[in-house]
Amino acid sequence: MSSEQVVRLSLALSGTLRHDGAGGVADDLADVPGLASWLRAEAEPLRSYLGGIGAADEPTRAAVVSVRLAMRSLFAEAVRPEPPSRADAHALLPSPVALDRLNLAAAAVPVHPVLGWPDAAAPTVAWRGEPDDERSRLAAGLARAAIEFLSGPNLDQLRACQAPRCVRYFVRSSPRQQWCRPSCGNRARVARHYQRHAGTA
Numbered sequence: 001m002s003s004e005q006v007v008r009l010s011l012a013l014s015g016t017l018r019h020d021g022a023g024g025v026a027d028d029l030a031d032v033p034g035l036a037s038w039l040r041a042e043a044e045p046l047r048s049y050l051g052g053i054g055a056a057d058e059p060t061r062a063a064v065v066s067v068r069l070a071m072r073s074l075f076a077e078a079v080r081p082e083p084p085s086r087a088d089a090h091a092l093l094p095s096p097v098a099l100d101r102l103n104l105a106a107a108a109v110p111v112h113p114v115l116g117w118p119d120a121a122a123p124t125v126a127w128r129g130e131p132d133d134e135r136s137r138l139a140a141g142l143a144r145a146a147i148e149f150l151s152g153p154n155l156d157q158l159r160a161c162q163a164p165r166c167v168r169y170f171v172r173s174s175p176r177q178q179w180c181r182p183s184c185g186n187r188a189r190v191a192r193h194y195q196r197h198a199g200t201a
């Protein structure tokens with residue numbers, strides 16, 4: 001998995017907790033169909049690593065949510081002294097527990113490199129898991145992506161978006177970036193404008 005894919009997959013998994021548009025938090029992985037939909041949309045970087053992803057089920061969903069909680073708990077630790085995302089600030093795991101959970105998920109499936117030597121093309125390396133259940137392979141792949149992200153060069157730029165109602169983490173692409181998306185910046189500016197004018201009324 002490339003560095004860019006690791007970042008994208010980690011943020012995509014983290015982003016399955018999001019603002020619901022009505023002041024609350026939506027969980028895209030709240031049920032098995034939600035997991036299946038997310039996998040169809042986001043898990044492409046894992047396909048060569050896992051050798052395929054089959055049907056989602058409840059134990060698989062629980063394993064993925066467990067990895068997400070561990071990862072978001074460590075994200076919250078990484079953005080300190082800034083506040084963590086409001087989505088799960090009340091339910092974060094202690095760092096040692098989150099580390100153990102992520103490391104155990106990542107270690108559940110042994111992997112080995114497979115060298116490809118196509119005619120007239122550069123050699124390639126793909127990582128394959130030993131035969132095991134898909135739940136362990138999926139959780140291990142996501143945990144390993146999270147570990148690569150958390151130990152990689154992009155961690156210093158990880159931030160929790162502080163726009164009103166936003167609960168996402170993002171990687172800053174410039175030193176001046178304050179919000180995960182332009183729409184969050186607009187919401188934050190509108191909120192500040194409203195507060196200034198409400199205070200003078």
